[in-house]
Amino acid sequence: MNIVVAMKQIPDLQQIRIRNRQPVFDDVPLTIGDIDKNALEAAVNLKEGTDANIIVLSAGNEDVEDTIKEALAAGADEAFLILDDDLEDAESSQIATILAAGLKKMDDVSLILFGEGSGDNYSGQVGSRVAELMDLPQVGYVSTIEVNGNVAKVTRSLEDVEEVIEVELPAVISVMAGINEPRIPSVTQILKAGKKPKEVLELDDIEIDLGAATIETNSNLAPESDRKKIVVKSVDELVEKLTAENLIGR
Amino acid sequence: MNFSFTKEQELIQRMAKEYAEKNIDPVAQQIDIENQIPAEIIEGLGELDLFGIPFSDEYGGAGSGYATYVLAMEQIAAASSGVGMIISAHTLGLGAIDAFGNEEQKKKYMPKSCKGEHIVSFAFTEPGTGSDPKQITSTARKEGDYYILNGTKRFITNAGYPGPIVFFAKEEESGRVTGFIVEKFCEGYSISEPWEKLGMHGGPLLDVYLKDVKVPAENILGAIGQGYPILQYAISYGKVGVSSAALGGALAAFNEAVKYAKEKTHRDQPIAKFQSTKLNIATIAEKYEAIRWLTYRLGYLADNVKDPVQFAKDAALTKDFVCEQIVDICKLAVSVHGSYGLMKDYKVERLWRDAIMGLQIEGVSDMQKMIVAGVILGM
Ligand SMILES: Cc1cc2nc3c(=O)[nH]c(=O)nc-3n(C[C@H](O)[C@H](O)[C@H](O)COP(=O)(O)OP(=O)(O)OC[C@H]3O[C@@H](n4cnc5c(N)ncnc54)[C@H](O)[C@@H]3O)c2cc1C
Numbered sequence: 001m002n003i004v005v006a007m008k009q010i011p012d013l014q015q016i017r018i019r020n021r022q023p024v025f026d027d028v029p030l031t032i033g034d035i036d037k038n039a040l041e042a043a044v045n046l047k048e049g050t051d052a053n054i055i056v057l058s059a060g061n062e063d064v065e066d067t068i069k070e071a072l073a074a075g076a077d078e079a080f081l082i083l084d085d086d087l088e089d090a091e092s093s094q095i096a097t098i099l100a101a102g103l104k105k106m107d108d109v110s111l112i113l114f115g116e117g118s119g120d121n122y123s124g125q126v127g128s129r130v131a132e133l134m135d136l137p138q139v140g141y142v143s144t145i146e147v148n149g150n151v152a153k154v155t156r157s158l159e160d161v162e163e164v165i166e167v168e169l170p171a172v173i174s175v176m177a178g179i180n181e182p183r184i185p186s187v188t189q190i191l192k193a194g195k196k197p198k199e200v201l202e203l204d205d206i207e208i209d210l211g212a213a214t215i216e217t218n219s220n221l222a223p224e225s226d227r228k229k230i231v232v233k234s235v236d237e238l239v240e241k242l243t244a245e246n247l248i249g250r
Numbered sequence: 251m252n253f254s255f256t257k258e259q260e261l262i263q264r265m266a267k268e269y270a271e272k273n274i275d276p277v278a279q280q281i282d283i284e285n286q287i288p289a290e291i292i293e294g295l296g297e298l299d300l301f302g303i304p305f306s307d308e309y310g311g312a313g314s315g316y317a318t319y320v321l322a323m324e325q326i327a328a329a330s331s332g333v334g335m336i337i338s339a340h341t342l343g344l345g346a347i348d349a350f351g352n353e354e355q356k357k358k359y360m361p362k363s364c365k366g367e368h369i370v371s372f373a374f375t376e377p378g379t380g381s382d383p384k385q386i387t388s389t390a391r392k393e394g395d396y397y398i399l400n401g402t403k404r405f406i407t408n409a410g411y412p413g414p415i416v417f418f419a420k421e422e423e424s425g426r427v428t429g430f431i432v433e434k435f436c437e438g439y440s441i442s443e444p445w446e447k448l449g450m451h452g453g454p455l456l457d458v459y460l461k462d463v464k465v466p467a468e469n470i471l472g473a474i475g476q477g478y479p480i481l482q483y484a485i486s487y488g489k490v491g492v493s494s495a496a497l498g499g500a501l502a503a504f505n506e507a508v509k510y511a512k513e514k515t516h517r518d519q520p521i522a523k524f525q526s527t528k529l530n531i532a533t534i535a536e537k538y539e540a541i542r543w544l545t546y547r548l549g550y551l552a553d554n555v556k557d558p559v560q561f562a563k564d565a566a567l568t569k570d571f572v573c574e575q576i577v578d579i580c581k582l583a584v585s586v587h588g589s590y591g592l593m594k595d596y597k598v599e600r601l602w603r604d605a606i607m608g609l610q611i612e613g614v615s616d617m618q619k620m621i622v623a624g625v626i627l628g629m
Contacts, residue, residue: 029260066257073261184269187299187312187322190261229518 001052002106003043005076005113006099006130007036009060009067010120021221030067033119037074039175041182042145043113044075053077055106059098061088065200072193073185079198080106082206091215092121096129101206103134111152114174116141124174131172138172139165143179253543259318262303266322269298270329278330281452282600285444287333292411295333296366300326301340304552305348310361316487320494320549324542327498328505331604332452334498336369338491339407339453342612343370343416346484347431350472355431359414368413371434372488373403373458374481380404381617383481386427388419388460397421397470399430399438399463409434409441409456416484417460418477427477431469438463449603486562488612489569490552493545496608500576503583503601504538507531510587510596521586530582537579541572563625570618573608580605 011028018024043054056076058064060083068079082102087095103109112134114127124140131138143162144155147169156163157176167173185193203210228245232238242248255263273294274281281287295301303319305311312318319341327334344363347355347370362368379385388401399419409415414431421428432439442457472480511522511531521527548568555561580602584591591598609615 029264031264069257070261184265184272184298185261186297187262187265187303187314187318188307190258190265191312191314193261194258 001050001110002055002108003046003052003111003113004055004057004080004103004106004109005036005040005043005071006057006126007032007040007068007071007115008118008120009058009064010118013119018222021224023220023222030063031119032067032070033115033117035115035117035119035175035177037071037115037182038177038179039113039115040071040074040076041180042175043111044183045180046111046145046147047075052110055080057081057099057102059083059087059090059095059102061085065198068198069190069193070185072196073190074182075185076196078196081198081200082203083200084203086203086210089213090210091213092123092125093129093214094210096126096133098203098206098208099126100130100133101208102201103130105201105206110169111147112136112170112172114172116174116176127172127174134172136170136172137167138174139167140174142173142175145173145175145179255321258314259321262314262318263321263325265298266300266325267328269294270326274326274329274333278597279594279600281330281332283451285332285446285451287330287336287452291333292336292366292369295326295337299364300337301366301369302344302360302364304341305344305360305364309348309356310364311348312364315549316490316552317546317549320490320497320545323491323494324498324501324545327495328502329498330452331450331495331499331601331607334491334495335450335453336408336411338488338495339372340370341491342484342488343372343408343414345487346372346416346429346471346480347414349483349487350429350476350480351431354468355471359431363413369408369411370413371406371408371411371415371458372484373406373409373415374418375404375406377402377404381614383418384427384478386418386420386477388417390419390421390428390430392421392423392467393464395467396464397430397467399432399460399465401460403458403460405445405455406458407453407455409458410444410454415458416471417458418481421474424475426475427481428474429471429477429480430465431471432460432463432465436463436465447607449600449605449607451600482562483558485612486558486565487552489565490545490548492608492612493541493548493565493569493572496572496576496605497541497545499601499605499608500538500541500572500579503576503580503598503605504534506596506598506601507534507583507586510590514587527586530586534579534582537575537582541575544568545572559625563622566613566618566621569608569612570615570622573605573611574615576605576608577602 010033012031015028016023054076056071057080117124142154143157146153299312302311303314304316307313374383390397415434417430417432438461440459445455511527514521583598
């Protein structure tokens with residue numbers, strides 16, 4: 001049984017500087033989005049005590065081959081990569097098409113895990129789009145997963161309620177950040193990551209034509225935050241002001 | 251020339267940072283107050299292989315070299331220099347066993363030590379001598395196939411943790427300094443209460459007493475009379491640890507100064523707008539970058555030693571310069587904070603106390619300069 005985890009390469013958000021409200025990406029190391037790491041951790045937990053195999057699936061530019069070592073160190077058994085420098089700024093629909101094409105080349109896939117949103121754009125579309133393209137059931141906003149034979153029992157956390165859902169496998173599941181705390185890989189696991197099996201394909205190998213982009217980014221600006229400079233003289237007053245600002249007691 | 255890291259090194263650095271931020275930072279002040287590292291932290295560091303980074307996987311190490319060790323140490327020590335001190339002294343002792351131990355000794359003592367189940371000590375300082383280890387007075391008397399060890403060692407890091415201690419004593423027959431591997435807490439081994447020191451709290455510093463400790467002759471490290479060269483060689487590697495731990499303190503002070511400069515306001519503007527603050531921050535940055543690359547280079551040199559004498563010089567000058575600069579860096583970081591920087595509520599107060607310690611460890615500043623000048627001038 002293969003558990004596939006889709007993971008996206010992003011710049012290390014902690015190291016991005018903002019200059020004139022624009023993010024500066026020069027020299028920023030690449031990493032994998034936080035919620036994607038939760039998805040991988042969920043796979044590692046599901047694998048425990050079974051003979052499941054975890055495949056990390058990623059599409060992006062050539063750097064992904066190096067970046068993906070992070071996932072291989074954190075518990076993925078192998079990597080399946082679709083790499084092309086054109087994919088650097090590809091939009092969600094294009095990435096979903098590519099990931100679905102990659103998935104179709106794999107056998108015995110029972111579960112496809114996504115983070116609920118990527119660490120950079122957080123559009124949260126790719127999981128649903130892949131499910132649609134593959135004609136598979138999908139559950140989003142998942143906070144617990146339990147697999148029994150051919151069925152996964154999952155908790156879907158909505159704003160006001162939690163639903164417990166049973167879904168037949170294979171299925172696509174998008175997890176929430178709170179589902180677990182990803183483990184920190186050891187030095188030895190990091191050093192072994194590069195030696196794990198890796199399949200690297202190009203766009204031609206999956207016979208996909210990206211087509212023209214349909215989304216144009218007009219601007220990408222950091223929000224401006226201004227201090228309100230409200231001085232309080234007591235805790236009661238602080239609570240009152242914060243409540244008035246709708247920051248607590250919602 | 252290439253100043254970049256491998257992906258693996260970058261990941262190990264990030265892993266150490268993440269571990270330190272999640273598990274050490276939140277209790278760093280408590281460690282400072284109680285002078286005690288929680289056992290879970292030692293266990294956690296062991297699980298991440300941080301007690302055996304430079305050593306071969308054949309003996310349980312991670313096999314990643316000193317260059318990687320520097321990167322991880324910097325991040326761990328940035329959270330707590332007490333924790334940095336434990337790893338540094340442990341790696342020094344383990345490095346001596348790795349470099350001079352025979353196959354049986356390495357198989358016996360290294361695997362558990364690389365996993366952090368055993369924490370190694372390295373003991374040369376005595377009440378009567380530190381800078382001049384040739385004056386060691388501890389004794390080793392031969393009795394059949396055994397040696398009987400006696401003596402007092404002062405300021406021994408990690409002496410209260412179980413594991414091997416590399417103990418230097420004068421072998422009575424030859425009258426020469428010889429290294430022995432002794433298991434801590436064996437019969438005749440006892441320790442003092444921990445010293446109450448200025449900084450690096452949590453890093454345990456104790457006196458060790460050996461009273462008629464009987465060790466088999468096979469526990470000699472290297473050969474009889476080789477103690478002094480072993481000590482010099484091992485301490486050169488030890489200085490990689492001391493330098494990287496100090497570098498971690500410098501990084502923490504740098505970060506604290508920048509954070510405070512942006513947060514603290516005067517006349518409705520952050521103090522970062524004042525030229526005096528800017529000058530302090532710039533000077534901190536200059537000094538930090540200088541010691542950072544010097545220390546990273548020392549890690550690289552430790553993995554590529556061609557001439558041990560040149561390496562001893564590079565280790566001495568790096569350790570001395572880094573430990574001097576971090577005191578300046580912390581002082582500047584305190585200046586950025588004003589009087590708040592002298593208060594226990596602010597991290598720089600602790601960082602400054604920790605920083606001052608480095609100058610005396612593994613050879614005082616003057617002795618480092620003597621080594622450097624001795625190699626350069628040949629006299
Ligand atoms: C945090 C910490 C951890 C330590 N961990 C260990 C450990 O794990 N194992 C261990 O064995 N030791 C350890 N030490 C001890 C440390 O290595 C010694 O204190 C250090 O080598 C200095 O020795 P000393 O204190 O006896 O100073 P001294 O040797 O008395 O030196 C005092 C001063 O005298 C001068 N001086 C002395 N001798 C000479 C000389 N020959 N030539 C020129 N000048 C000289 C120097 O200027 C020096 O500053 C540790 C110390 C600290 C603070």
